[in-house]
Amino acid sequence: MNEEDIPIIEMEDILKTKEIADMTGLAQSTVRKYAQELEKAGYTFKKDETGRYYTKEDLVIFTQLKEVRDKAGIKVEHAADVVVTQYKRTTQSMSPAETTTEMESQAIQLQHTMQYIQKLEEALQQQQDMISKLEGRLERQEKRQDLRDESLTQVLREVAETKKMLAASKEKKWYEFWK
The missing domain is CATH 1.10.1660.10 (Multidrug-efflux Transporter Regulator; Chain: A; Domain 2)
Known part of the structure; x- marks a missing residue:
């Protein structure tokens, strides 16, 4: 070299x-x-x-x-x-x-x-944060719907029970009504 x-x-x-x-x-x-x-x-x-x-x-x-x-x-x-x-x-x-x-x-x-x-x-991080917030809102909304469904079911049961009581009271004779 x-x-x-x-x-x-x-x-x-x-x-x-x-x-x-x-x-x-x-x-x-x-x-x-x-x-x-x-x-x-x-x-x-x-x-x-x-x-x-x-x-x-x-x-x-x-x-x-x-x-x-x-x-x-x-x-x-x-x-x-x-x-x-x-x-x-x-x-x-x-x-x-x-x-x-x-x-x-x-x-x-x-x-x-x-x-x-x-x-x-x-x-991407901002989108993931937004998705997390939306998931939280969705969970809260589902809980509210579940509570509403439970309340509605309870009211329907009460209405059905009231109807049964009314039907039973109509079956009584008029003179048994006060008994």
Whole structure:
């Protein structure tokens, strides 16, 4: 391998696991786990003899992975597949300089999508609350109907009993009426 084959990366462009963790709000162990899942999904990190090192582009990938994971509530493996697939689609037709800008715009687009999902979840929660209220009203109405039915049944029994008493009194002779 010639020196010409080695990509030139400025020291300020190299990020360590701790820096990625601080910038994304993840634990260092989570950054390592996410890196492993991203590699399984087909994403490649730059490496040297000490291990992985990260670039600003990798920071965008980690941020997207975290957002997808948090907002969609899916497993890390699935979120990594989604992010890597999206990354591969955008980088196939772009130059390296365009990649970072496109990734940033995709991150913004993803953020808007996540906000939309959050609004949908809020609307769903409101609908569920309304359904709960309506179920409560329905239960109260059914109880009132049951009480009304019981009262009506009792009144009908009393009317039937009164009719029986009237019929029995009519059967008595007129002279037995006072007895």
